[in-house]
Amino acid sequence: MFFLMANVAIFIASVMLCWILGVVFKRRRIFDRWQKMESLEIGAALASIGLNALVSIAGWWLWKLEFIEIDVNSPGLALFHCLAMTLFMDLGMYAFHRVAHSPLIYRWIHSFHHRHETTNPISLFVLHPVEVAGFGGLMISYLLLFPVDYHGLLAYLTINVLWGTLGHSGVEPMPAIMARIPVLRWVGTSTFHAEHHEHPRYNFGFYTLLWDKLFGTLDPDYERRFRQEEPSWPHLG
Numbered sequence: 001m002f003f004l005m006a007n008v009a010i011f012i013a014s015v016m017l018c019w020i021l022g023v024v025f026k027r028r029r030i031f032d033r034w035q036k037m038e039s040l041e042i043g044a045a046l047a048s049i050g051l052n053a054l055v056s057i058a059g060w061w062l063w064k065l066e067f068i069e070i071d072v073n074s075p076g077l078a079l080f081h082c083l084a085m086t087l088f089m090d091l092g093m094y095a096f097h098r099v100a101h102s103p104l105i106y107r108w109i110h111s112f113h114h115r116h117e118t119t120n121p122i123s124l125f126v127l128h129p130v131e132v133a134g135f136g137g138l139m140i141s142y143l144l145l146f147p148v149d150y151h152g153l154l155a156y157l158t159i160n161v162l163w164g165t166l167g168h169s170g171v172e173p174m175p176a177i178m179a180r181i182p183v184l185r186w187v188g189t190s191t192f193h194a195e196h197h198e199h200p201r202y203n204f205g206f207y208t209l210l211w212d213k214l215f216g217t218l219d220p221d222y223e224r225r226f227r228q229e230e231p232s233w234p235h236l237g
């Protein structure tokens with residue numbers, strides 16, 4: 001019950017943050033309007049919350065059995081653990097996401113998330129159950145392989161919800177100057193994931209642009225879109 005309540009709270013916080021971002025940054029909209037919410041999608045979002053709770057219970061059970069090691073005495077390593085987990089998960093999710101776009105898997109599983117060509121506050125949770133379980137499985141695999149610091153794990157989980165919310169908020173809160181700052185220019189932005197919903201052959205990463213840059217799948221138009229600049233080519237007619 002605790003894990004179910006925690007996941008309901010995460011859902012409510014994410015939806016509210018999306019709404020607040022939409023109001024505060026309404027001048028930096030990526031899409032003209034939010035995707036219409038359908039009852040099937042609300043049902044899918046509720047199923048995702050339930051499945052996320054089950055994944056949390058599985059993690060807790062594996063921790064109780066000491067298959068997962070969570071250290072509370074090394075907060076000095078929190079930043080390292082958070083970065084390591086973020087990069088590992090980003091690479092794993094990039095790989096899964098590319099596989100999810102192969103024709104057969106896309107048709108039966110991932111196309112459900114891509115019902116949203118633009119996004120809305122529940123898009124983050126409009127996922128096929130197989131995808132929710134796959135993400136949970138990847139996270140649990142990481143925790144089985146590597147001991148983590150508790151604070152680093154909490155920081156990663158916060159980043160996960162924040163970036164998922166940002167990527168589906170339909171506005172761009174990050175300042176355009178970020179594209180010119182070393183390291184920060186490789187951080188995943190709202191525009192980055194929004195573009196994936198528009199053009200599903202680009203931008204498969206989540207928290208960073210690194211793997212898309214490395215494997216040649218970054219939208220060539222990304223930087224211009226992120227800065228919200230007009231195309232540089234002349235308009236004909």
Ligand SMILES: [Zn+2]
Pocket residue numbers: 113123124167168193197
């Ligand atoms: Zn999405």
Ligand SMILES: [Zn+2]
Pocket residue numbers: 097101110114196200
């Ligand atoms: Zn996709």
